[in-house]
Every structure is written in C-alpha cells, then in structure tokens.
Amino acid sequence: MKRVTIKDIAEACNVSKATVSYVVNGKLNKVSPEMVKKITAMMEKMEYVPSLSAKSLAGKGSKLIGVVIPQVDVTQKMIFDNPFYSEFLSGLEYYLRQAGYSIVLSVINRDNCFEDMMKKWNLDGAVVFGIDNEEMVKALGNQKMPILLIDSYTTNRRFYRMNLRDEEASFVATTLLVEEGQKNIALVTGKVDKSILLQRRLSGYKSALEQHHIPFDPKLVFEGDVTYEYGVQAANEIMGMSDITGIIATADILALGILNQMQASGKNIPNEYSIVGFDDTYQAKMMYPKLTTIGQNISRRGELAGELILKIIHGEQTEKEYFMDFEVLLRETTRKRD
C-alpha cells in the first residue's frame, strides 16, 4: 500500500495540506478546534506517519542525532569492546527516544569523515566520544552543528563538553589507597602521552602522593593498551616487584585483568593487593571480589548527555562545559574502612 501523506489526510477532510500541517505541528491556534479534532481522528484512522525525509528536506530538522565513536585503529572493528560505550548509549537512546529523536550510529576513521556524515543525514546534532586532543578536533571540521563532546579536553570554544573532573577523581582514588597505608601504589593506565585525560589522571595520582610526602616513582606507572590482556600483563609485572601493594587502574577492564591474574597466581585481594578501578561499568559489579572504583552511573550520564544535546540544539544551553560528579564506590577490592 502507498504511503499515507499529509495530502491524503487533507483530501479526506476536505481541507488543504497547510491546515493538516498545522495540526501535525501543534500550531493549534491557527486551526479551529473542530477541525483539529476531525483531522486528528483522520490521521489516526488512516495511520498517518510523517516522513522525516520530507520534514528534513523542508528544513525542519531531521530528529536524528549522530553518535560518533572514533575508530583509532582501522583494523579494529570492535568499537563496543568497551562497555562504557554500551552503557552510555543505553541511557542516551532512552532519553532521546522519549523526546522523539533517534540515534544514528557512526564510527569515523580516516576514510569517512565526520563532516560528511553530518551533512549526509542532516543531523540535528551529535554526541561525540573520544576526541581527546586538538588534532582529533580538526577531524570534526568546522560546520556549526551542535556538537557535544564526551570526555574531551579541547579548548576549542566551538564545542560543548561533558567531562569528569579527572584529576580530582584520580586524586581521590590515590588518596584512598594512601590512607589505607599503602606506600607503593602502581598506576596502570593507557598511553599517557596521547591522551590529555590520562595526563590529568596521572597528575591527580602524583599530587595525591606528593601531598602525603610519598615520592613519585615513574617505575610504578604501567602504560599499555586499555585492555584485559594488558591488565593481565601489568599484574605479572607488578607481582614481580616485591614492594607494590596498591593499584590504581584507569579503567575497570584493566582492573579486571589485574584482579583475575593475581587471583590465578594465588594472591588474595584485598589482603595482599588493594585495587581501585575507574568508570564503574557493570563489569565492576560482576567481579569477585566486587571492584572498588571511581565513577557514576554511566547510563544516567548518557541520559544527561541526551538532555544536554537537546538543550544545545534548542539554544537553551549556555555553559560550554558540563562537569559530571563522580563517586567513590567502595566495594571489596580495597580494605574495609570505618
């Protein structure tokens, strides 16, 4: 069967397309109440569904929000290996759906630039992950579409940002272990030089140590991929160094690798090693023992991002940077506290 259009409704009601359009768009002050009722009923009856393509063409926004995940490595397609994305997306989709928007998922790399994506679909806006440094910012081009950056440290005023206070969070995590009495605290992290975010976390770690008069030892910083496997590897290295007893991992997935490997080696957590993760992905609750970690409800954060991007689109958001609160989630990989 053919598509039911605004024209069909108009004819069925003996009115013009314009009138129908008015009621579709809720401009009810322009149409008489009886007419509104009649048209509404007819739309219901004929199962009218507006065409977003047409609406978008007519310049009224596409009701489409792009969610952009940069693909660092071209060969790697598993963008969702990191449960952070999934959980965040979950909340974001939930919020946007309620508001009548949908999500277009796009992974960008060298071949398909972001600007093309946006123009192609007439996106109303976009939520973009992982644009950490200025070089990546360039890849976003310079159209003026509303863009919300998640965890980005660009100083480019053109973008809105939703960030964690990473330095502070890392400071708190480290302090937690220091106050447990740990003197030799390892930091297991991704490659710091490529990521301003990780630099912040490193510097929070350093200042926590400094404040407690513990000298910073670069040998206690383990840099590698943010993967389970690297967690395993770091655990082995750490166990090979006799003095370390506390570990900060800048992602839960690293903590999981560390935890499993240490237990496989017969270590007791948290008696022999205290471990603190980052993010609080659902994995943190599915470990044994449950992971002490820094973060907040990621899905909730996704919802907030939805709220933010819509505000930006509607011109209601003035602050360029939005800071998320974080919590210390004391669970079972650190010692009990009073």
Next chain:
Amino acid sequence: MKRVTIKDIAEACNVSKATVSYVVNGKLNKVSPEMVKKITAMMEKMEYVPSLSAKSLAGKGSKLIGVVIPQVDVTQKMIFDNPFYSEFLSGLEYYLRQAGYSIVLSVINRDNCFEDMMKKWNLDGAVVFGIDNEEMVKALGNQKMPILLIDSYTTNRRFYRMNLRDEEASFVATTLLVEEGQKNIALVTGKVDKSILLQRRLSGYKSALEQHHIPFDPKLVFEGDVTYEYGVQAANEIMGMSDITGIIATADILALGILNQMQASGKNIPNEYSIVGFDDTYQAKMMYPKLTTIGQNISRRGELAGELILKIIHGEQTEKEYFMDFEVLLRETTRKRD
C-alpha cells in the same frame, strides 16, 4: 555557509542537474568521460555531499538500516547490558558502513511501535533482535520492508531469519559434560515458557541425556532472569544440592555469576564443577578460569547479518532462513580432554 547542492555543481560546470545526478549515481554510460572528470573534480572542490533526505524523498532509499531491540520491561533502559548486542552491533555497523549504509538504533516497546519507526525514517530495511514468539511478530506489523530477524523462531514466511541450531548446540554442550563422566548436569537458563529458543536448548539438553540413558530430572533445571545475579543465586542452589557436578548455562553472563559465586565459596572449577556457557561473548575470555562455551565470533555474525540484510534489500537473497555455525570453545571451566 549554505549547503552545496547538485544544482551548484551543475551551474559551476555549465551543465544540468540531471547530468550531475548521473555521475553522482555512477550512471557513467550516460555522460561523456571528460564531463565526468570535470564534474567529479568540481564536487571534490566544492565539497559536495549528497543529501540523503532528498534522495530518500525522491524514492531512492534512505541508506538507513534500522536496528531494533525490543524492550521487554518498560522500566528497564539498559538494553546493552547484554554484551551480545554490543558485539553484534559492532560487526554489523562495520559491514554496513563499508557499504555506505548507516544504522538507526531503536528500542521498541508498547509506546513506540515498529511500523512507525520504519515509515518515519524511510528505512531501507531492519535487523531485529529478540522476536521470539508469534505475539511479538505481530508487533512488527505488516508492511513489506525487508526485515531480518536474529534468533527468532517465528514461522511467518514474511521475514528472513538468522539463527543458530540451538537444539543441536545444546545437545553438544550437554554431551560434552556427559562424556566427562558427569551424571548430574544442571541447566541454568531464562524462563523457558516464554522463549522458543530456550525451549530448543532445553530439548537439546534432554535428548543428550536421553541418548546417554541419563534420566531427565526437572529439579536440575534452574529458571530465572538472564542476569549475573541469577547466576549467583543458581550457584547457591546448586551447591546446596550434593550431587550436581556439571552445569550448562544458556548465557555467558549466567555462567559468570555461577563461576564467581562458586569460587567465592571456595569451590574449584573445573575440578569440583564443570561449567559450559553459551554465546562466547568477550566476557568468556575475561573470566578466570576462561569459560568453555558454545558460540561463534559474534562480531563476525553481525557482519554476516549486514551482508544478509543488504542482499535481501537488493533482492539477491532467496533463502528465508540462514543458519549460523557454532563452535565448541573448549577452555578452562571443563576438564582437559585428549
């Protein structure tokens, strides 16, 4: 700056819109080679990006594929708690992106019906998860858009399906434990009566037992939510029954809960209990010990789904049902075999 359209290119090249349209769409036999070159260069120079809204309106397909995940529980928004979706989506997005398609994510529930979604965006097709029974099939409505169902057992000939041989897979999993010498094998699963898929797995389990002359005992079937928490609970129940030594979990996440809880209770896996999971999500490799499970590369399966839906769209797919192969991934939660 204004959007660069086909018309701008046409004017810049002193040709008509039609000519430009031909080269955009690769109908090169209709245009002279020099012209093609000239137009192509101009498109490049002016950074022309076609508008999908217009293309879609003109009836040429939207290059948009819907990915639909039904939301069982209205209050629950965490659609991605199940890593299966994430991994699958990852592969699907990867494949479709290469082919110039994008993904629109939509969760459907009572409030937003599927038909509306499809019409609204002029989707070219859809990949739909979790339509297990005929009742859910109804929710898909009866337009004729290409739809690929993942893990669905509907017999409705209108849809294409991509399935696992669930009964066989479950048979193999059970046989694995039987051949280890296990006599009392528990099945930990979701609610069977609501899911044909789970009924198949149950029946594979039963027939494997039967074939080895082991009587089926309904008390060894543990039904609950497909969650980590239920895995924990089931583990407790199982440990409370003295004779069980083998466990089949119909999802890796259940296996994880079981595994962690048993180890927390001081049990040795696989010496005291053998555990087999289902799916082979990345979680399976991130457990300690690594999970023996039934499945195949989920991300690869997503890619295949992308290939399939495009074939369906282009009318190149004749088979209504596509079966995925599965593998037995012998890892460390079952005993070593020769």
Next chain:
DNA sequence: GTGAAAGCGCTAACAC
C-alpha cells in the same frame, strides 16, 4: 481560520 503555491535537493522519464 484556511488555502495556494513556492521551495527544500534529488531522480528519472522524456525530449532534443
């Protein structure tokens, strides 16, 4: 309060 008509960017049948 309602309608006519132009225009959004693109395609394709048809004419030249």
Next chain:
DNA sequence: GTGTTAGCGCTTTCAC
C-alpha cells in the same frame, strides 16, 4: 550525451 521537467512529502509565507 545532455537538458527539461515533474514529483517525492512537508513547511511556510502570503492572500483571502
């Protein structure tokens, strides 16, 4: 080979 044109479904200005 290339141009003309109608039309896809909708919005919106401007008449009435």
